[in-house]
Amino acid sequence: MTESIINQEDIDNRQSGRLALLTEFWSYFSENRGAVLGMIVFVCVVIIAIFADYLAPHSPTEQFREAFLQPPFWQDGGELRFPLGTDAVGRDVLSRLIHGSRYSLFIGCIVVSVSLVVGVMLGLCAGFFRGRVDAVIMRVMDVVLAFPSLLLALVLVAILGPSLINAMIAIAIVQQPHYVRLTRAAVMGEMTRDYVTAARVIGVGTLRLMFVTVLPNCMAPLIVQAALSFSSAILDAAALGFLGMGAQPPTPEWGTMLAEAREFILRAWWVVTFPGVAILTTVLAINLMGDGLRDALDPKLKRS
């Protein structure tokens, strides 16, 4: 009878322990008002992306031949049918922006997952095996880092051919080294800890040691980096789209929309302004969230 009560308490303690961790994280995160604001905006963008088909008033590719370069509704000549106006071939700017959010989030997700997974693998190998493996991996990463990221991505796309998928591959490749370096540094820091030695002594295999014992303790900087590279992936993809090397027209990708709008900048401010506002808002929201994550997860900065 008494035993079972003690057991019950043990379980309760563990649950509240995990909950306490989450609560602690949230209390640090929510202390940063910017981070919470960023999260709210980001969640909104995600919702817009998911329900784009229902939220957009028109199809993103439908051309209204009676309404070329129509201004937003509050200006002379604008109408509520096209709240943010139309572009040079009569497509609704708002609908295109709403659908564009899908591409940006998709790019961010794919780029971050690919570069995170591959980068963590390489970083773990480098940090674990040291010696020659480490030297080779790190030199290759140095070479990638020697090129300005956008330039390398541009050249990679030139080889692969301009398309959204190739742009994502190129961006994932140029973002890789950051994950490798972070993981390697974190792993090397953890390897000297007692728990790793203890795990080795009791005969834990290398793979288990790498992924189950050490990796979870290296996650904090990686999560922060993932948030930051999510936003830079969106920026780089938009830049490639702007240069004509990313998503191709008529895809309603925000950077590509800007590229199409470039020749009308002095005639129709709305076709240029709104896609940029969309990019800036999304990227800023993610960066605000990233700052909050860093404050909440990085113990060194916790005191501030």
Next chain:
Amino acid sequence: MLTFLLKKLGVLVPTFFGVTLVAFVFIRMLPGDPVLLMAGERGMSEERHAKMMKQFGYDRPIYEQYFSYLGDLVQGDLGTSIITKKPVFKEFMTLFPATVELSLCAIIIAVFLGLPAGMVAATRRGSAFDHTVMTGALTGYSMPIFWWGLLLIILFSGILGWTPVSGRISLFFFFEPVTGFMLIDSLLSGQEGAFISAMSHLILPSVVLATIPLAVIARQTRSAMLEVLGEDYVRTARAKGLGAFRVIGLHTLRNAMIPVITVIGLQVGVLFAGAILTETIFSWPGIGKWMVDSIFRRDYPSVQGGLLMIAAVVMIVNLFVDLMYGLINPQIRHTD
């Protein structure tokens, strides 16, 4: 210091070979072979193709080709542009000063605004000024600069009509380049209004290019200052009764500068990436625009040479920054 230099070079040299390898592999990963690329859209007969493959040595084993490529590099031969038929190295060198001028102006703007902003924000932590600077910095850091450039063109060239839309100087002025820097050349030419014209062409692109470095420098200065302000010796200096100006100016700033200088140095890569976009928007005849144009014109030898040269410049500047860092902070020299 010498061992430090050698250690840095020990990392740099293999990296440079890696970079040459990337540039070498690049042109061979493209569909078609180099001779067909040179021929362009016209194509050529089988015989001529085989003859040219032999003439340029493309029929030899790949490692031999790589070594002969390295041999050419050592002699400063980066290949010949398909479009202009001029040596790529020469093309690069004529356009390089334009990019350097733009980048220098950008970094000057970034440092002169970012340093004081970050310093004042740190000393008045939590104030309205601090919040404004930090919000501004994060916005700048998140800015799609190609859009930012277009907005500034709409405002200053379109609505206000203050600045020209593109180029380096008005077409009314013509003089032989002496230094390659338009600001200096326009002064040397002695033509009235030339300097003003060059300046008005330069200002918008440099503001656009400065945006991200400015944000990074302001943020970095603030956090470096905050860290140092919490140190014991700063408290001691304060306890001794030294004035705020002396404490911040002498004790804090000098130590906070170390990470900041590194960050400034590391912006070179960022500047090149930014230059690609900025030069494209403002039709600035520099390396960034040349690279984009070369990619679109399928002028692959130029892309290959430009890639290599840019990586080399970035690496050399980073080495220089590392050395400066080691010079200022002896601790760095003795740790790995």
